[in-house]
Amino acid sequence: xxxxxxxxxxxxxxxxxxxxxxxxxxxxxxxxxxxxxxxxxxxxxxxxxxxxxxxxxxxxxxxxxxxxxxxxxxxxxxxxxxxxxxxxxxxxxxxxxxxxxxxxxxxxxxxxxxxxxxxxxxxxxxxxxxxxxxxxxxxxxxxxxxxxxxxxxxxxxxxxxxxxxxxxxxxxxxxxxxxxxxxxxxxxxxxxxxxxxxxxxxxxxxxxxxxxxxxxxxxxxxxxxxxxxxxxxxxxxxxxxxxxxxxxxxxxxxxxxxxxx
Amino acid sequence: xxxxxxxxxxxxxxxxxxxxxxxxxxxxxxxxxxxxxxxxxxxxxxxxxxxxxxxxxxxxxxxxxxxxxxxxxxxxxxxxxxxxxxxxxxxxxxxxxxxxxxxxxxxxxxxxxxxxxxxxxxxxxxxxxxxxxxxxxxxxxxxxxxxxxxxxxxxxxxxxxxxxxxxxxxxxxxxxxxxxxxxxxxxxxxxxxxxxxxxxxxxxxxxxxxxxxxxxxxxxxxxxxxxxxxxxxxxxxxxxxxxxxxxxxxxxxxx
Numbered sequence: 001x002x003x004x005x006x007x008x009x010x011x012x013x014x015x016x017x018x019x020x021x022x023x024x025x026x027x028x029x030x031x032x033x034x035x036x037x038x039x040x041x042x043x044x045x046x047x048x049x050x051x052x053x054x055x056x057x058x059x060x061x062x063x064x065x066x067x068x069x070x071x072x073x074x075x076x077x078x079x080x081x082x083x084x085x086x087x088x089x090x091x092x093x094x095x096x097x098x099x100x101x102x103x104x105x106x107x108x109x110x111x112x113x114x115x116x117x118x119x120x121x122x123x124x125x126x127x128x129x130x131x132x133x134x135x136x137x138x139x140x141x142x143x144x145x146x147x148x149x150x151x152x153x154x155x156x157x158x159x160x161x162x163x164x165x166x167x168x169x170x171x172x173x174x175x176x177x178x179x180x181x182x183x184x185x186x187x188x189x190x191x192x193x194x195x196x197x198x199x200x201x202x203x204x205x206x207x208x209x210x211x212x213x214x215x216x217x218x219x220x221x222x223x224x225x226x227x228x229x230x231x232x233x234x235x236x237x238x239x240x241x242x243x244x245x246x247x248x249x250x251x252x253x254x255x256x257x258x259x260x261x
Numbered sequence: 262x263x264x265x266x267x268x269x270x271x272x273x274x275x276x277x278x279x280x281x282x283x284x285x286x287x288x289x290x291x292x293x294x295x296x297x298x299x300x301x302x303x304x305x306x307x308x309x310x311x312x313x314x315x316x317x318x319x320x321x322x323x324x325x326x327x328x329x330x331x332x333x334x335x336x337x338x339x340x341x342x343x344x345x346x347x348x349x350x351x352x353x354x355x356x357x358x359x360x361x362x363x364x365x366x367x368x369x370x371x372x373x374x375x376x377x378x379x380x381x382x383x384x385x386x387x388x389x390x391x392x393x394x395x396x397x398x399x400x401x402x403x404x405x406x407x408x409x410x411x412x413x414x415x416x417x418x419x420x421x422x423x424x425x426x427x428x429x430x431x432x433x434x435x436x437x438x439x440x441x442x443x444x445x446x447x448x449x450x451x452x453x454x455x456x457x458x459x460x461x462x463x464x465x466x467x468x469x470x471x472x473x474x475x476x477x478x479x480x481x482x483x484x485x486x487x488x489x490x491x492x493x494x495x496x497x498x499x500x501x502x503x504x505x506x507x508x509x510x511x512x513x514x515x516x
Binding site for chain 1 (some may be wrong): 367369370493494
């Protein structure tokens with residue numbers, strides 16, 4: 001169990017706390033953060049440490065990271081997160097898009113809609129670091145400081161690095177299978193234990209849970225024509241995988257912050 | 262087509278395995294007396310349940326299969342799906358025939374299906390534990406109607422017995438019309454008349470059967486549920502993923 005206080009929740013949390021508990025320590029903390037937010041908080045965060053519990057090892061800390069409140073790039077956020085993950089006893093980072101709740105205060109920025117897609121992408125990137133053995137520098141780099149909102153971070157990495165593909169799921173190591181878009185941790189594990197009994201065919205992969213819509217461009221198999229990302233070009237694959245999401249994405253358009261000044 | 266008839270017990274199914282290997286006749290269908298039987302069958306065998314033979318089959322499986330795989334088989338058995346008998350028969354047969362067992366060969370349709378059903382059953386059991394809302398009756402018993410997809414009462418009873426050990430409760434499965442009553446000492450089976458059952462299916466006890474404070478507490482719980490909601494964070498699709506609509510019928514906050 002981890003706890004966190006994040007700046008994001010500032011507006012809603014402050015209103016909540018003044019009503020409910022009036023915990024001065026937290027109020028003080030929040031007002032410092034709010035002051036900082038007025039200037040420029042880069043990934044302002046504040047964690048609380050959970051005391052050691054029976055059966056657990058040491059203490060655990062959770063941190064919240066605010067984004068879209070400040071003009072930070074995803075690169076800064078993810079680099080901070082990956083630095084935090086290197087600490088011993090560190091459990092998790094939470095990301096939360098800024099949601100204006102207290103609309104009466106004109107000092108706070110107004111936002112037409114919360115940046116939920118970006119929040120989702122940040123969580124996906126976080127998962128890549130925690131479960132898929134990705135480094136923060138692989139997910140975002142200097143030329144791509146922000147996560148791609150159209151495709152997930154794993155697909156984004158794969159499209160930037162077509163030289164790693166195609167992967168033969170019947171012989172590649174687990175780490176490489178894990179990097180194929182459309183194959184998750186569970187499917188990758190099932191593939192690795194099942195292929196000892198014989199070659200896995202495409203229908204078998206589908207049944208195991210591989211999303212062929214995305215994976216078909218990155219794996220090689222005797223049954224598939226050789227139409228991988230290298231033959232089709234990353235731009236083409238990108239169009240293919242985003243086309244169907246277009247309509248949905250239009251509804252969830254990202255809005256820029258309008259500072260009410 | 263070869264047809265086996267058995268008594269719909271797990272030992273009976275294991276006896277079918279023994280029978281099949283002893284006679285070298287492998288069935289295309291395993292049915293019980295109550296099932297609708299096909300009009301034509303080339304060979305028809307009635308397999309008598311034999312505890313000793315069943316335990317021989319089971320102990321040979323214990324040597325080959327991990328505890329997890331054996332537990333998955335039991336989950337499949339609990340599911341009671343129409344395909345259960347033949348699926349388990351094929352699963353056991355493949356494991357017996359393969360020198361090391363095939364429990365990790367998820368490329369195989371039957372192995373994968375066993376895993377899927379076992380996952381569904383354990384997920385359903387977990388949800389059942391989460392999505393139970395008790396109502397206090399006038400005589401102080403905590404009553405909760407449930408409608409799980411599988412017959413999970415025997416699976417979850419251990420949890421409820423230790424979790425609510427000091428208070429009497431009834432868990433009532435309205436789809437199978439059977440329930441369990443814990444009187445703080447022992448668990449007994451109960452069942453209601455069809456007339457009462459129809460009333461129970463509405464999800465709310467009738468007014469005079471509820472305790473005095475029950476309505477107030479339900480009101481407060483609903484109020485709480487509404488007031489902790491963050492409107493900007495509403496995500497109905499995600500909510501339905503975590504809390505499927507089929508459970509909403511008996512959830513106080515969503516009634």
